[in-house]
Amino acid sequence: MKLWGPKNWGHFSVLLRTVAIAIAAAAAVLGSAGTASAQPVTDQSLLAKVVVIGVPGLTWNDVKASPELTALVNQSHVGSITVKTAGPHTCPVDGWLTVSAGTRAWGSVADQPCGDLPAVTDGKIAGWQTYVDRQAEHHTGAPIGRLGQTGYPICGFGPGAAVALARTDGSVTNWQPEFDAARLASPDCGDAVVDAGALPLREGREEARKRVADLVAQARAADGWVLLVGVSQETANAHQEPLVAMQLPPDTGPRWLTSDSTRRPGLIQLTDVTATILKERDVAEVDPAGAAKAGPLDGNEIHYTGDVHTDADAVIENRLDTNERFEQPRPMLVAVSMTILAAELIALAWFVITRSPRSRRTFVFTLLTQGGFFIAVFLSTATVWWRWPAPGISLYCVVLGISAVFAAVAQLALKRYAFLGIAVAAYVILLVDGVLGTPLQFGSMFTDGPVIGGRFYGFGNSTFATLAVAALVTAGWAAQRLIDKSRKQAALAVLAIGGAAIVVDGRPGWGTDFGGIIALTPAVLLMAWLTWRGSISWRALLGVGVAGVLAVSAVAFLDYLRPEDERSHFGTFVARLLDGDVSDVLIRKLEMAVQFFDGPSGWAMLVGVVLAMLATVLPDRVPSPAYQAFYTSLPMVRPTLLALSTCGLVGMLLNDAGVALPAIMAGFAVPLLVARLVASEQPATVSPESHLVQES
Known part of the structure; x- marks a missing residue:
């Protein structure tokens, strides 16, 4: 990484002031949040x-x-x-x-x-x-x-x-x-x-x-x-x-x-x-x-x-x-996931054997269907499937159907940029859902629900993982459209789009997701810095980390200042911290994070997540010429991929979901990236005039 001298700190202070203004605005919104009492x-x-x-x-x-x-x-x-x-x-x-x-x-x-x-x-x-x-x-x-x-x-x-x-x-x-x-x-x-x-x-x-x-x-x-x-x-x-x-x-x-x-x-x-x-x-x-x-x-x-x-x-x-509504989502999540995976494997085998245009389109379609699944789990709630005959089968068909429709529309309308349409759709849908109090998430496949005492309101880990990928990809696309005109404007676009996701994810009564903003805030700040400056020093990286900690701390403290019966778990955590009663909470969350390693699936997730993160840092080591060319094809590819890895890494280390959080992010991002690479006959040559970020 490039080490910066004192003369560069003028630039750094400008970005910090911008970040400070954004944090102050977000904190004001978060601090004023309240829940209407019944x-x-x-x-x-x-x-x-x-x-x-x-x-x-x-x-x-x-x-x-x-x-x-x-x-x-x-x-x-x-x-x-x-x-x-x-x-x-x-x-x-x-x-x-x-x-x-x-x-x-x-x-x-x-x-x-x-x-x-x-x-x-x-x-x-x-x-x-x-x-x-x-x-x-x-x-x-x-x-x-x-x-x-x-x-x-x-x-x-x-x-x-x-x-x-x-x-x-x-x-x-x-x-x-x-x-x-x-x-x-x-x-x-x-x-x-x-x-x-x-x-x-x-x-x-x-x-x-x-x-x-x-x-x-x-x-x-x-x-x-x-x-x-x-x-x-x-x-x-x-x-x-x-x-x-x-x-x-x-x-x-x-x-x-x-x-x-x-x-x-x-x-x-x-x-x-x-x-x-x-x-x-x-x-x-x-x-x-x-x-x-x-x-x-x-x-x-x-x-x-x-x-x-x-x-x-x-x-x-x-x-x-x-x-x-509460009992069917979890078993149907497994059924739908296995169906999509089977379709992907069959389509991949056909594509590898024939390399025909039809097999290519079919394989891309199955990958996009997996991306559409991360939208369908929420939109399926709007169909009120639990009131249909055979609710379990109804949910299975509804989610698969919505996933396939999103994949088909994106593939037909946007061609090789279909991945972008799915990411932007997920971003918009989740922002609206968060502002409305998460009616789509509640009772969906991505919430544990009341049967096992999961989230009753706000964004859960799976929802946050979806929002994080969608927000960072959308921010990368917007920044790519502006970067030739002004790097500063591109960086501000990243702060605006990523900041909106942070506010919706963290605001009590909306996303109310403490762990989520801990992971997303440094990722957005890092992406904004790389967009603005192109590289980052160790001291600037430390400054980004400090800014992220201050933002999250401000949100938690403002929530703590509200009346006790109106606090979310942000304020409750601060209260426990001030009372010296936080050790049990931290130990329980650590135990939840490490429980994934009780069996081989957790270790397999860890290996996959580490390999995916290494691919964003060491693209030359990835045995894929298409990916290597893609990595350098546009200025915003690298910042977006590094931001995704940062969000996943921080989330894995500081969130009770542990390795599951970046694994879910990868489950959304990687199929979209592979779909982008496979859909392009020449992934190394992308027209800059398209202003579309090629992103995972």
Whole structure:
């Protein structure tokens, strides 16, 4: 790399001032972001008694099969609840410990069936220290005992309630092993937590559902409001799905439950139950020595939103359709990916054997189809496929169809520049989706979703990887059109296009992606510098890194300055950092990053990613004359490829997705690059007048 002398720092300061202005503008937008609050969950006059009834395994199929539970639908705010906890399974003990802590806890033993809930012996949970140690062992950071430590008189009924209401030392007070309606109605019982027991898997389930409905009726007779929720799956290997959530009575007519932790109508988290009890009662004021020192909650107060619903059957079908929306994407992702890969291999074999124009076009088409797939996963959500017959097959066909349509249109309209059309389309679609609150990403193949407790709002790792590739390729194309006229204007174009992606990706309420802006910001700054100056010194490279760190830090700190219940995970991370409570978070993220290397697939991804990155740095070592000629064909090829590698490398090192993030980037970028090379009969000779960046 070229080393620069002092006289060059005047140029560097100009770019830094430009970057500083862009960062300040982005930070202002990010800092002012807020989430519109829904209505409070209930009128204060109804808070004489709050009764949480937890039922492990209560599904919407149970509601459909039970006339008693169906009758409650039009008397309730309703929704689904995700019961993902810190461990691989959500057994009843995991769910109740999570209610206790207000953050995801780990109670069961991995690779073992769900055991019985612990007994209460001499006023204390048997084996409580084992659960405390388990949180430390798995670095959950869950302060089990938080709810019981508040000092507010909360009554408990049943073994699960004992776990939820135990103090930090495992002691239990104001608790009974069986439900007692008279005790619940007494003045000594403030709020209450009731364990209705796990529903039997087969025989006796109908009777158990009737008992649940009867418990709700008795709790409502205690002059308060009732929150009926599923708190866990029945067994460790149970079919994972969002469970039932109902809040009665619906003080403004039956609507959809939601919370700021999900920002989705009809969906709450298990941790929201704890947050609702604590925040409605302002319990931290009651016992500052207990609840206030336990750290931030994972959940938020439950709200209601949306229009009034009056058709119980329609509501139940809506919930069952929503379950399909959350359950089908992951298995169909594998099916679609394998189909496209098989088509690519067949087309490649045909092309290698015949070298005919038709085989060339077919091979390029399959490569472009893989690029189109990174658009189809989002646009498929707009088709509402989960309401179609055979939702899984419908999703499979919809995604393949949209992928092929994008590939065909791009190939016919743009010829060898088809890759560019797909990248620009992905960039525009994801920017719009981010500004609208990511409705296309939610429930798509690229979000883990509520079934396994992934992102409920904002951009996930796969979405960010798609946006990063699309943004950098689009920025490279725009800069190529301007670079002959002015390198400075070309660099500003990179900052504008890349900066828009950074703002949308990072703004709370839009992309809300802390890890994403950490990776994308230095990549955009590096690309802008290389566009402006053509080369970079070590000191300038250090300056780019510092500018990136300052930008990300500014965003996180501004989010931290917002009220606690309005912060995204940017501000929450800063709060934990200032409280000295960030080590468990960092360790968990590191464990998530390295878990990919438990099997050969992770190592294979690493080898592929490293080879792809080396190709951007050492093009002369790539055994492909077409690629070598392409690398030097236009000024913006090298900066864009280096920016892609930088984004992937930083993301791999600092993101909990680890090697998966650059692997996903490569899955989008490499087929587009190969399609570009194969589509051109003479990839070494490209007309500069085309002003189209040849990019991966």
